[in-house]
Amino acid sequence: MDIKVNVRELNGERNISVVDLNGEIDVYxxxxxxxxxxxxxxAGHYALVINLENVRYIDSTGLGVLIGxxxxxxxxxxxxxxxxxxxxxxxxxxxTGLVKIFGIYDTEAGACENL
Amino acid sequence: xxxxxxxxxxxxxxxxxxxxxxPSKAExxxxxRLAVAGIASRLQFSIxxxxxxxxxxxxxxxxxxxxxxxxxxxxxxxxxxxxxxVVTVQDSGKGFAGIGIAPKExxxxxxxxxxxxxxxxxxxxVDYELNPESGTKLTMTKFLRT
Numbered sequence: 001m002d003i004k005v006n007v008r009e010l011n012g013e014r015n016i017s018v019v020d021l022n023g024e025i026d027v028y029x030x031x032x033x034x035x036x037x038x039x040x041x042x043a044g045h046y047a048l049v050i051n052l053e054n055v056r057y058i059d060s061t062g063l064g065v066l067i068g069x070x071x072x073x074x075x076x077x078x079x080x081x082x083x084x085x086x087x088x089x090x091x092x093x094x095x096t097g098l099v100k101i102f103g104i105y106d107t108e109a110g111a112c113e114n115l
Numbered sequence: 116x117x118x119x120x121x122x123x124x125x126x127x128x129x130x131x132x133x134x135x136x137x138p139s140k141a142e143x144x145x146x147x148r149l150a151v152a153g154i155a156s157r158l159q160f161s162i163x164x165x166x167x168x169x170x171x172x173x174x175x176x177x178x179x180x181x182x183x184x185x186x187x188x189x190x191x192x193x194x195x196x197x198x199x200x201v202v203t204v205q206d207s208g209k210g211f212a213g214i215g216i217a218p219k220e221x222x223x224x225x226x227x228x229x230x231x232x233x234x235x236x237x238x239x240x241v242d243y244e245l246n247p248e249s250g251t252k253l254t255m256t257k258f259l260r261t
Contacts, residue, residue, distance in 0.1 A: 060229035
């Protein structure tokens with residue numbers, strides 16, 4: 001019950017920050033995710049891809065962190081796309097209507113291309 | 116693998132109850148959801164239903180921890196019946212208002228309020244008892260699909 005957070009910078013036509021998350025995002029681990037995302041945004045990174053491929057579980061506090069990040073980057077005309085292949089996590093995005101708010105892609109390449 | 120628990124008695128007599136009391140701290144929510152998943156996996160719930168239960172229980176515990184001021188522990192109780200599992204999550208704090216939240220509609224998603232919405236969406240039946248003196252008790256039911 002832990003989360004590993006890693007940030008990569010992709011320098012192409014557009015500079016994109018990729019946040020790799022590995023583990024479970026819940027009330028205990030989400031502050032660490034929030035801290036990383038908010039630090040990135042505060043440092044001027046407004047094009048984010050959050051990779052959830054290795055996330056096994058997410059709850060409402062995790063969703064809250066993603067929504068908070070999206071709201072913050074939108075203030076700077078930025079965007080957040082997600083990479084997600086886990087059917088259970090996709091279901092949560094579907095139930096909550098967040099599929100309409102986030103761009104959700106099966107691959108990192110897709111998430112970056114459509115950012 | 117262990118055999119599934121035999122569920123051929125009457126509803127009243129077959130109520131096997133498993134209880135877990137966790138400190139009202141975020142780091143214990145994971146233990147509660149894994150315990151409930153373990154119980155549900157001994158029944159004949161599908162993997163998807165077990166995931167639903169895990170999330171609903173975790174959301175209920177999270178609500179207790181975040182909103183029940185003055186509560187030191189969260190009590191999780193699982194009653195195992197022939198056709199369903201009934202999970203109650205109870206704290207002894209001042210409670211949170213879950214009743215007024217619409218069950219199946221979400222407008223512009225907000226940071227808060229998603230937890231109760233998820234519980235209502237993932238479980239078959241949800242009931243709250245709000246008592247300013249004794250705390251909040253959330254009872255949620257998931258039926259076995261045949």
